[in-house]
Amino acid sequence: MNPYPQMLSPLDLGHVVLKNRVLMGSMHTGLEETGDWDRVAEFYAARARGGVGLMVTGGMAPNREGGVFPGAAGLFSDGDIANHRRVTERVHDAGGRIAMQILHAGRYAYGPECVSASAIKSPISPFAPRELDEDGIEKQISDIVTAAVRAREAGYDGVEVMGSEGYFLNQFLVRHVNRRTDRWGGSYENRMRLPVEVVRRVREAVGRDFIVIYRISLIDLVPEGSTWDEVVQLAKAIEGAGASILNTGIGWHEARVPTIATSVPRAAFTWLTARLRPEVGIPVIASNRINTPELAETILAGGQADMVSMARPFLADADFVAKAEAGRADEIAPCIACNQACLDHTFAGKISSCLVNPRAGHETELVVAPAANPKAIAVVGAGPAGLAAAITAAGRGHRVTLFERSAEIGGQLTLAREVPGKEEFRGLVRWFATMIERSGVELRLGQEAAPDALAEYDEVILATGVNARDPGIATDPGAKVLGYAEVLRGAPVGSRVAIVGAGGIGFDVAEYLTQAGESATLNPAEWMREWGVGDPAASPGGLSEPAPAAPARAVTLLQRKAEKLGRKLGKTTGWIHRAQLAARGVKMLGGVNYERIAPEGLHISFGVAREKPTLIEADTVVLCAGQTSNRTLAEALTAKGRSYHIIGGADVAGELDAKRAIDQGTRLALGL
Structure with a gap:
């Protein structure tokens, strides 16, 4: 029986039939820029073997000025074509199909040569663009068309023309950027001339038997953005120009509304896809925060889209579709939309990967192979580091026993899942539980691992986690002081709270304590009200x-x-947390000295001179002052002369750093 009849049904595009209705959406991984094309090929081939119907590459620049940064990958020469052909051949050998995204960054290009409709600098780049003249516009069109032709020569099954997220073509569409008065500006017919002409000429150049996807912005989420009537008008014109599929984009990169972070409700914007679908005669793809086959099936069965785009879920699990098809959906490693190893890496100039799956982007380096000499391995601690190590080691054929002194697995993840906006962590803990069971790991809950009990094992891995750090603040009798773990586990807290420590945990606790009622992440209508997401039919x-x-x-x-408080939060999500706490009236103070905790609140002063003594009136003071590594067992084993491996928080205490912990556990287990 087909568990997902809509998602797994074929999609006929006329000249080609896609085997299912799942698109792996475009992601910039940074792999192409490494020049290691075997690595690039294996990344995409792994997803092709995993059963996805069609993949779209990360954005390839049509020319130097259009690259998202200097040196961005593209198809600029015959040598580039040969490199890309290695990718397409590997994908086709694996039974997959792949389209190349043509991305012209316009004023988002991080370089002095950037160009746009008008010379208006974007807030996310230090470079003001050069306004294109008629010849300059023609050059951009020609270069995009040339990139499409080269993509066909390189063996791609199609191209995606990037027209959303505030990139070049999107910039011409809206008065927010386009202030021109010639035939490329002014009326909407003029402003949409460029994307329509690009699609028309791309189709003319590549022929009818080639997929042409247009990525259309359904809701810009910036001032003076497109109206809904304009979106529909463009969609119809793009269809008439020869597009095969409309893929939907949500929000500009400069928008002050989150669109893909974990706090965004699942499928939060599919209502717009559903509204567009009846307006055109070509397939429409839904995107953004779709991360389970059940959700994909619901969207398709409800007529909201013809296809679903999932990008980061294919970082979390390359075999997403194959597992769903085999009735093993509970084994799909979940994308938790944390951004920590994907988008944060991208914007830091690193290779994109995945917190849940460190092998993403590193498939040729982190190879899972059967152990040549299977061993008996003890893993102590069932937090993210220990869980990753245990599952990976067992998957290689080692005999693994996992000790956990508490009554459940998850470690610090069990705290993270209680934070409003981090509900996806609940699914991650469930997945770990499933994989521990399926991998054959012997799990011993509620059992402290004594040094003598570990003597029988060939290898011992310590993932004993962290202890909360005591900041050593003088405390009067009668003052109510709680640790962050107590708060997140439900300890009673007063109506006025002072939080000591403004790292990631401090921000999480502040969100937890200011949340009234159900988390907005679980209530799309409430989330839209909170962030000011309206209807483009009512407001541009x-x-x-x-x-x-x-x-x-x-x-x-x-x-x-x-x-600035929160300065070290995630590169692409920190602003969301700061904005949310500001909206909830949270007061933020830096440069303070903690003088004393008293029943009436927290006494502080400022600066080295300890000036301006101040009382922060509070019923409860919550300590979020960092962590120290729990190395009690490590010290006992060292005293006995026993060797061991130490990973996760036990190795380096950090701000609930699951990314580093899972990566460390995985890499260690692959090397045993």
């Missing part, structure tokens, strides 16, 4: 006035460092 760009719910408590967040 789909913006409305944000209306956040009243906070449950009055919270003050403090730190010793005299710097």
Whole structure:
């Protein structure tokens, strides 16, 4: 029986039939820029073997000025074609299909040669673009068409023309950027001339038997963005110009509304795809925060789209579709939309990977092979590091026993899943439990691993985690002080709270304590109200006035460092947390000294001179002052002369750093 009849049904595009309705959406991984084309080929081939119907590459620049950064990959020469052909041949040998995304960054290009409709600098780049003249526009069209022709020569099954997320073509569409008065500006017919002409000429150049996807922005989420009538008008014109499929994009990169972070509700924008679908006669793809086969099936069965795009879920699990088809959906490693190893890496100039699956982007380096000499391995601690090590080692044929002193697995993940907006961590813990069971690991819950009990094992892996750090603040009798773990496990907290420490945990606790009622992540309508997401049929760009719910408590967040609070939060998500706490009225103070905790609250001063003594009135003070590594067992084993491996928080205490922990556990297990 087919468990997902809509998702796994074929999609006939006329000249070609896709085997299912799952698209692996475009992601910039940084792999092409390494020049290691075997590595690039294996990344895509692994996903082809995993059964996805069609893949789209990361954005390939049509010319130097259009690259997202200097040196960005593209198809600029015959040598580039040969390199890309290695990718397409490997994908086709694996039974897959792949399209190349042509991405012209316009004013988002991080370089002085950037160009756009008008010379208006974007807020996410330090470079003001050069306004293109008539000849300059013709050059951009010609270069995009040439890139499409080269893609066909390289063996791609199609191209995706990137027209959303605020990139070059999107910039011509809206008055927010396009201030021209010639035939490329002014009326909407003029402003949409460029994307329509690009698609028309691409189709003319590549022929009818080639997939041409156009990525269309359904809701810009910026001032002076497109109206819904304009979106529909463009969609129909793009269809008339020869596009095979419309893939949907949501929001510009400069928008102050999150669109793909974990706090965004699942499938939050498919209502727009559903509205567009009846307006055109070609397939329409839904995108953004779709991460399970059940959700994909619901979207397709409900007529909201003809196909679903899932990008990061294929970082988390290359075999997503194959597992779904085999009735093993509970074994699909879940994308938790954390951005930590994918987008954060991209914007830091690193290779994109995945917190849940460190092998993503490293398939040729981190190879899972049967152990030549299977061993008896003890893993102590069932947090993310220990779980990753145990599952990976067992998958290679080792005999693994996993000790966990508490009554459940997950470690610090069990705290993270309680934070509003981090509900996806619940699925991650469930997946770990499933994989521990399926991999044959012997799990011993509620059991402290004594040194003598570990003597029988060939290898011992210590993943004993962290202890909360005591900041050593003088505390008067009667003051109510709680640790962050106590709070996240449900300890009673007063109506006025002071939080000591403004790292990731401090921000999480502040969100937890200010949340009133159900998390907005689980209530799309409430989430849209909080962030000011409106209807593009009512307001250009789909913006409305944000209306956040009243906070449950009055919270003050403090730190010793005299710097912006939250500065070290995730590169692509930190602004979301800061904005959310600001909307909830959380007071943020830096450069403080913690003088004393008293029943009336927290006494502080400022600066080296300990000036301006101040009382932060609070019923409860919550300590989020960092962690120290739990090495008690390591010290006992060392005293006995026993060797061991140490990973995760036990190795380096950090801000609930599951990314490093899982990566470390995986790499260690692959080397045993």
